[in-house]
Amino acid sequence: MSEPSKLTPSSAKHPKARLAPSVDSVTTIASDGSRRDIHPADVGGRFTVARRWSGWALIAFYLVLPWIPVNGHPAVFIDIAEGRFHFFGYTLAAQDTWLLFFGLTGLGFALFFLTALFGRLWCGWACPQTVYLEHVYRLIERWIDGDAPERRALKEAPLTGAKVGKRVAKHGLFIVASLLITHLFLSYFVSLPEVWHMMSAAPGEHWAAFVFVFVSAGILYFNFAWFREQLCIVICPYGRLQSALTDDNSMVIGYDTKRGEPRGKLGTPDAGACVACNRCVQVCPTGIDIRHGLQLECIGCAACIDACDEVMTKVGRPKGLVRYDSFVGLAGGRTRWVRPRTIVYFILLLVGVAVATFAFSTVKPAGFLVYRMSGAAYFVGEDAVRNQFMVRLVNKRSIPATYLVTAEGVPEGVHLTGFDAPVQLAAQAEQVSPLVLSVDRHRYTGAFHFTVKVEDVDRTYELSRVVEFMGPDPKLLREDEEERVEHARESAGSKKEHDDDGK
Known part of the structure; x- marks a missing residue:
């Protein structure tokens, strides 16, 4: 492992200057404790293309669900007003919500199992945070501000009319995107026609929905415009859980140290395959150096794989210096897919699926x-x-x-x-x-x-x-009945005596 990076004289004067990533500190935090922006460079390659298509497919899936009618309702519709949950024609009433526990635990076991096999595949390929940031907000940012060097130069440039125009355009589109996402999210609970009706009416007529939309849009805007990767590093617990869910045979993104070290420029005697171009660092959305090993910030997006493969192709060396592999595989061994951890997680997954299937089968119309x-x-x-x-x-x-x-x-x-x-x-x-x-x-x-x-x-x-x-108690009831009958007899006898005396 390389030594931790140190402040240079220039970086000491400018605490937000770019430093080489270190495993001893988070790259997005400057030496003075302030936030350092990450501007990942553009990259192409098979994984980037696959992630782009999968990300757009997931966004399209989210966008069209409220439009697809199934049995008279949207494909996914959490009807708060009526206390119903419609899921692709399957309807649960409010008293059936306990079944969601089995659905959520089943998803949890599935995530455990997949993480044990493939590491943080979810984070880099399917997590909404990554999908929307990479395929919506950063797409807008690249379109308006340019590539990574242009974005960094624009940030350091003095305030001019052109810079103000770009900032207004970018953040305006960020706000529009956030509002569109939150309005569509609201439609999952009240339906699209009702959302349109709310939008057409005065805010005071539906003040709760109005506040929900704008507060949620504000949170989204803050997250995707500024907070970004800090959500994965600071808030999301999954990155911390991966150390407990994975082992040396889990498939992760790693650097082949045996092949790559010692690093050196082309032509350097006895140098390894790594040409120390730092391209893998430049494209990383969380700013880490994958050559330091698996780290908390790594979301498994595979951008560094495409970047390294691109460089290896240019210099005429085999691809795969950075690749999907296990620690055992990177060390030259053979990855074991079947092992106690995966067996236990798979059994838990099967139990969860079986229990969930049985529970949902008990639901009646x-x-x-x-x-x-x-x-x-x-x-x-x-x-x-x-x-x-x-x-x-x-x-x-x-x-x-x-x-x-x-x-x-x-x-x-x-x-x-x-x-x-x-x-x-x-x-x-x-x-x-x-x-x-x-x-x-x-x-x-x-x-x-x-x-x-x-x-x-x-x-x-x-x-x-x-x-x-x-x-x-029947005995007490009989006794009470007998007392009532006796009382009735006594009352009848007293009345008869009274009548006889009257005569």
């Missing part, structure tokens, strides 16, 4: 809940013992549905009130109705369980809930 009315658990009248319930039905489908609600396992003599006729619900509607059960006092034998069942009119599926009918 209707939601159903039975709960006891507020107040006493039961009521004892002169003639009967009564329990009162509320039944909540939710039609999750995008078409009307008719349901049959019945109670099974109810003892003889129990009377039901409510749901005498089928329940008709509009698409994605819900209804809450009472269900009252009563049993004559002389037939009451104690608490019992029964089943409330819901079927659609075509009987394609059914839902059921076991409910308990509660009441007093």
Whole structure:
């Protein structure tokens, strides 16, 4: 490993001057602790082209989802107002959101498994931070300010009309891009027509959405216009997790030290393959020197691979001095793909997928809940013992549905009130109705369980809930009944004596 870089006399006078990257400090932090801007140079190559196409495909995927109707709703629609989550025709109600836990844990296990195999492939190729920064905001910046040397020169240039014009144009487009992204993001929660309606109305009519859009756009603008790679280095925990998720057999971006060292210009006796051009440093979006080894700031974007391959081609040397490989492979060994770490992560992934599949398979096209009315658990009248319930039905489908609600396992003599006729619900509607059960006092034998069942009119599926009918101790109820009868007899006898005396 090369020695840490030191301040030169010129850099001591100018603490923000460019320094050679070091593993002892973050390249984006100047010697005085201030922020140093990174202006990565343009690069071409097979990985750059592949990342560009994959990035644009991901952006297009994000842009078109709210426009694609599936079963009457956008392909992905988190309907906050109605408490529904629509995902490519699959609808979850609010009470089904617990299933998202399995989806998220499944994604987590998948990320663990992929990281153990391929390192930070997600960060460099699919993370929204990288995708939007590289393929939207830096594209705008290159278009207006020019390549890396031009951008650095413009930053150091005095304030002129031309510089002000470029700054206004660039940041204006940054703001427009941020507003477009946040408006589209809002459409995932309220739909595109509703977003357009909100945009056409006065801000005060939808002040919450108005504040959300402009605050979110402000955060995006701050992030992509200034904060940039600091999000990956300072805030995102994934870079710190990679040291725990990877090992020497994980596929990462690395520098072939055996082949490249010692570095030297072309024609230098006994020099390695590295010509010390520092092209790999110039194109790095986080400003590191990959020749120092795998570092926290590395997002696995492969820009340094394309840059080094380009130089190797020009000097007539084999490509691959910087490449995707494992530490074992870079040292001349053979990478082991199957190892305890990957086996454990793969098993966890399979378990997560199996549990998630089972959990989602239990979701029905209707939601159903039975709960006891507020107040006493039961009521004892002169003639009967009564329990009162509320039944909540939710039609999750995008078409009307008719349901049959019945109670099974109810003892003889129990009377039901409510749901005498089928329940008709509009698409994605819900209804809450009472269900009252009563049993004559002389037939009451104690608490019992029964089943409330819901079927659609075509009987394609059914839902059921076991409910308990509660009441007093039958012995106490009989004693109370006997006291009532005795009291009635005594009252009848007293009345008769009173009538006889009157006669």
